[in-house]
Amino acid sequence: xxxxxxxxxxxxxxxxxxxxxxxxxxxxxxxxxxxxxxxxxxxxxxxxxxxxxxxxx
Numbered sequence: 001x002x003x004x005x006x007x008x009x010x011x012x013x014x015x016x017x018x019x020x021x022x023x024x025x026x027x028x029x030x031x032x033x034x035x036x037x038x039x040x041x042x043x044x045x046x047x048x049x050x051x052x053x054x055x056x057x
Contacts, residue, residue, distance in 0.1 A: 027033070040046050 028036075
């Protein structure tokens with residue numbers, strides 16, 4: 001079974017791409033995070049899960 005290109009060139013583009021440093025990840029302050037969780041669960045009465053957005057009719 002023929003291959004599409006030689007294996008000696010594998011990873012050529014990735015090795016040529018310049019490395020960019022990742023931005024530092026910051027998590028919200030616990031008080032703010034807990035407040036947003038409270039609003040979602042109790043005030044908006046949303047269920048846990050991936051599709052928690054209520055449909056707009």
